[in-house]
Amino acid sequence: MALTSRSKTLTCALAASGALALGLSAADPAPAAAQASSKSDYRNIIANNMRACAPGAGPAIRVTINGVKASRGTIRAQVYNGTSAEWLETGKWLNRIELPARAGRMTVCLPVPARGSYAVAVRHDVNGNGSTDLRSDGGAMSNNPSINIFNLGKPGVDKTRFAVGDGVRAIAVTMKYMN
Numbered sequence: 042m043a044l045t046s047r048s049k050t051l052t053c054a055l056a057a058s059g060a061l062a063l064g065l066s067a068a069d070p071a072p073a074a075a076q077a078s079s080k081s082d083y084r085n086i087i088a089n090n091m092r093a094c095a096p097g098a099g100p101a102i103r104v105t106i107n108g109v110k111a112s113r114g115t116i117r118a119q120v121y122n123g124t125s126a127e128w129l130e131t132g133k134w135l136n137r138i139e140l141p142a143r144a145g146r147m148t149v150c151l152p153v154p155a156r157g158s159y160a161v162a163v164r165h166d167v168n169g170n171g172s173t174d175l176r177s178d179g180g181a182m183s184n185n186p187s188i189n190i191f192n193l194g195k196p197g198v199d200k201t202r203f204a205v206g207d208g209v210r211a212i213a214v215t216m217k218y219m220n
Contacts, residue, residue, distance in 0.1 A: 086137045087152070094150035099208040101152045106163055108216040110179060112144040114167040120151040123158030123202030129195055135159075142167070153205055159183075160201040163214055181214035 094103040104118055119134040127133040138149045142165055153159055161183040168177060183203055186196035203212065 085135075086139060089138045089140055089149050091148070091150050093152045094209045097208075100154075100156055100205050101150055101209045102159065102161060102205060103209055103211045104149050104151060104161055104163070104183075105211070105213040106147045106149065106181065106216065107145075107213060108179075108181075109142055109144055109147055109165060110216065110218055111165075111167055112142060114142045114165060114169040114178075116140050116142045116147060116149075117164045117166065118149045118151060119162050120153060121160050121162070123160050123198055125198050128160050128198035128201065129162060134162075150209075156206050157204070158202045159205055160198055160203070161212065161214065162201075163216070165216060165218075176220055177218070179216045179218035181216045183212055183214060185213075185215055 091103075092098065093101045102120060106116065106118070109116065117137060117139050119137045121128050121130075121134050135153060136151050138151065140147070140149070151161065163181040164173075165179040166172075166174075167179070168174065182196060183201045186200040203210065
């Protein structure tokens, strides 16, 4: 399913505002069942199992999400291969965690299939409607790239990727909201 011009406009507007440059359209067109169609396909909506980030576990990414503005709505964290061909491309994420939002700080554990380069995107759908709302929703990315309001594109993978070894890699992201 191609992004509509409205979805593209929303994505660019969010990138421009610095609120949510996640490349996530209002509706992710491929349901989990379609995405996890074969054993070689690693895309999954998973539970937040912190045991996967315990000492000796891995490979995985422990993501501390700072600055969640409200205890309402949904937090969505997604991990992508750290390649320009997959970063923020619809349906190219490897694992996704969706949780009820909790104001302040949250932590999630995103397992990855092997050591390598990855990038993480986090979205806060404040009202839980599944749509990107410019005035209320927020987002964050690995390495907390700055977002230039005059650059209407998403931050490139070079600004967001990081290496994961055989163990657990800890990262922290800070949520950005327009309001």
